[in-house]
Amino acid sequence: MVSSLSMTVDLGGIKMRNPLNTASGTFGNGVQFEGFYDVGATLGAITCKGVAAEPWDGNPAPRLAELPSAIMNSVGLQNPGVHGFVGRYGAYLAGLREKGCQVICQIAGHSIDEYVRATELFEELAPFASGFEVNISCPNIAAGGAAMGATPRAAAQVMAAVRPHTSRPVVVKMAPHDVAEIGRALESEGADALSLINTIPGMAIDINTRKSRLARATAGVSGPAIHAIAVRMVWECAQAVSIPLCGIGGVASGADAAEMILAGATAVSIGTANLYDPTCAPRILAELEEWAEDQGVTDINELIGAFEC
Numbered sequence: 001m002v003s004s005l006s007m008t009v010d011l012g013g014i015k016m017r018n019p020l021n022t023a024s025g026t027f028g029n030g031v032q033f034e035g036f037y038d039v040g041a042t043l044g045a046i047t048c049k050g051v052a053a054e055p056w057d058g059n060p061a062p063r064l065a066e067l068p069s070a071i072m073n074s075v076g077l078q079n080p081g082v083h084g085f086v087g088r089y090g091a092y093l094a095g096l097r098e099k100g101c102q103v104i105c106q107i108a109g110h111s112i113d114e115y116v117r118a119t120e121l122f123e124e125l126a127p128f129a130s131g132f133e134v135n136i137s138c139p140n141i142a143a144g145g146a147a148m149g150a151t152p153r154a155a156a157q158v159m160a161a162v163r164p165h166t167s168r169p170v171v172v173k174m175a176p177h178d179v180a181e182i183g184r185a186l187e188s189e190g191a192d193a194l195s196l197i198n199t200i201p202g203m204a205i206d207i208n209t210r211k212s213r214l215a216r217a218t219a220g221v222s223g224p225a226i227h228a229i230a231v232r233m234v235w236e237c238a239q240a241v242s243i244p245l246c247g248i249g250g251v252a253s254g255a256d257a258a259e260m261i262l263a264g265a266t267a268v269s270i271g272t273a274n275l276y277d278p279t280c281a282p283r284i285l286a287e288l289e290e291w292a293e294d295q296g297v298t299d300i301n302e303l304i305g306a307f308e309c
Ligand SMILES: Cc1cc2nc3c(=O)[nH]c(=O)nc-3n(C[C@H](O)[C@H](O)[C@H](O)COP(=O)(O)O)c2cc1C
Pocket: 023, 024, 025, 026, 049, 050, 071, 073, 075, 077, 106, 135, 138, 173, 197, 198, 199, 221, 222, 223, 224, 226, 248, 249, 250, 251, 269, 270, 271, 272, 273
């Protein structure tokens, strides 16, 4: 039987063939996964690694630690700058667009001026970008990152500064706190969509050396252990704003993605699961489709926010 289920969703003007996206920093820039499946023919969108106007080195190693059901990272937004990024990945990403997979470029900065400069450069050099994601939530950098999204006022200032520099859709990547209040502030400054959550700051101590297991004292926790927290935050944010959300956090199965959708997410990103199961996206998509069919709907949009309290 041919399925009549429509999986198409609209993430603030980014028209996705299905709700599956990838979480920034966990999927390279797509090409690294081509050996596992046809990225452009499978995903609704990919979100690229955070990129600043100029190259950043990131933090010293070790930058990753494994925990039960989670990992911790303190990569610190290592990136080649917009020119380097476009030179290395532009042709590949343009090819993804041709295959019907949307490309979301992530913008990083240490200051409002740097966010604006990166947006200007992307606008000029990246015609392949379907839209942008502004990262105001990285917990692993000393200036910018999470500090830019720590309060509604700070988050709104970044959004207000970036907005005039692009007419393409702007998604804002939020930190795991005050998501209702900060979401409302971002919506009022013209954000087209919100994505949440970024990693949750944590610590892992080597009890023999008494030092951190990573080079920095704190790092971002991600993976299945944070899923329930992320679903709760998506639900809280969905009740506060009317722009669409992309749910992120510990998604490793179709059921996890379905929970995000029921909580109010229009799209769902796969993050850490890409790292320990690089073939997971086609399986998660098939499981999500099967669930939607079992729910008796003909359009996945009917299930967005369908959680009953
Ligand atoms: C190694 C690594 C690198 C990451 N890099 C970024 C990044 O560049 N920008 C960003 O917004 N989030 C970054 N994240 C956070 C993820 O995009 C995602 O928000 C978080 O991991 C939660 O989702 P998950 O539990 O499915 O991994 C990174 C996460 C990991 C594990």
